[in-house]
Amino acid sequence: MARFVSVFISAAHRRVISLIVWLVAFAAVLALVGWFALDQAGRSMTYEARSTADHFVRLRTNLLSTFDVMHANLTAEPCSPAFQEQLRRIAYLPDGLNEFLYAPGGRARCSANVAAFDGAVDLGEPDIGRQGERGIVMWVDRDLSFVGLTGERGTIALNEPFAAIVPPQEAGFRGPDWMSMQAVLVAEDGNWWHRSGRPGIYTRLIADGGGLADGKMRVISCDAGGMHCVVVEGDLRALLAQYKGLVALALLAAAIIATLATLQTSALIARYWSFEARFRRHLDGKSIVCAYQPVMELDTGEITGCEVLARWRDIDDRVVFPDRFLNVIERHDMTRRFTELVAQRACDELSEHLPAGKRLQVNFNIFPCDLDSDSLARIFSGFTSQPDRFDVVLEIIESDEIPPNAQREIEALRRLGIKTYIDDFGTGYSNMQNLAALSVDGVKLDRAFAMAPDNTVMAKMLRHAVEMIEATGRVMVVEGVETAERLALLRGMQARVDFVQGYFISRPLDIAAFVAFMTPQPVSLAERKRKAGLGVVAA
């Protein structure tokens, strides 16, 4: 899971995601345009196939109505002169058919042109036997010399006992260049005969089952009776070549749409997976990590307490430091909830792991805006309900101005057994005026003083800052002690520093390392550090 979400969090991966989104959007738009173009091409091919098939529909209608006329009008004795007369009259009808036979059982006895044959002409086995409602029988592409049309071929259709000769049909096809057509005569048993157009198309249609294959698309349209069919084949490569300009335009449109979609999606992803959004979505008891930085009594060298420092475990499992999330907490009014989660986690860990009989002062950072004794009493009740194990100190951090009701709340907290310190004194809002106005229990000198390199102004001011705090009579903690020399300097001062904290004593530790660091005293600092060496939470 952590691996998966890191894909969305890291900027490098986001670029890859953007590229993927672009490609997918581009392909999707092209697919959409392609589908639309194919649909349109298919429609226009179907239209052309139907228009061409109309010719055969008309032919079939003429044939059937001619048979109707023959059955109604040929009343004379078959093949008699009167019959021949009736037959000739029908042959003059303007229906494209003009040779008729009397051929009961497939044996031609007379025709419109050749009166009676010298004996019946046996047409033989029909190519198509009794097809459709009217039971029409057909002899396809027969030699017509027996009716005097030497060298000609035609199809004979028989509707017992009359037959008509259907001359070869040339269906006019008016489709565009990228289409070609074949007209076929298809029997119900699947046998078929080429009628006109480009041979081979129907064979390919049968092989491919219609639709799209090899860059070609085929559609079929048959006449109502199903005898004649027109297959139209569209060559899509030829179509693309014909509309190069439109293709270029479609590609450009797809690229523009894909770019817009990518911008939108990337912005959405960036917003959804931004640190701020992640923090707000996933801040809970499990994601809070507590680090404990030991606080040492300067006189005795004894570790008497710790400062609880919060970190947050991001969803990709990386531990994030407060400088990244404190402003998010303040901006979104999450300060109280956050303090509650930290207090809860620290209480669970310390209560479980701290050796029995060991008393500890636990310092927490709180936001000035949360200086409300009722809610703070509830938040830290886990500690105050164990007065023999824990003392609670709340360090009011330097985020915004101290609220006007601060004094009243500080006193109320003191009555509940909770002490307050001013944090990071010497910077920001923590000025002398604040210190004089508020009856806080202690003051923590900003780490910038103790950490300042030798001979800098801040380093020189360390002594004066310490003397100034001493003058207020409050408990004094100096943090940021990084070297033995600074520790010695603080020890050697005339003014009294009560507690020290800093990397020289210990970096912030996870609970296991912190408990190891708290080994029964007296043990040298070096020995304690060696024991706590594992599981250090980087500061």
Ligand SMILES: Nc1nc2c(ncn2[C@@H]2O[C@@H]3COP(=O)(O)O[C@H]4[C@@H](O)[C@H](n5cnc6c(=O)[nH]c(N)nc65)O[C@@H]4COP(=O)(O)O[C@H]3[C@H]2O)c(=O)[nH]1
């Ligand atoms: N270079 C150096 N640094 C040292 C040394 N000793 C301690 N530090 C660092 O100084 C910070 C001390 O905490 P802070 O002044 O209360 O300053 C804290 C505090 O204002 C705030 N913070 C941390 N945890 C919480 C919390 O649970 N609630 C609130 N409201 N604020 C918190 O975030 C600030 C920064 O915390 P961290 O990053 O943990 O940084 C910690 C600690 O790791 C040292 O010798 N050298």
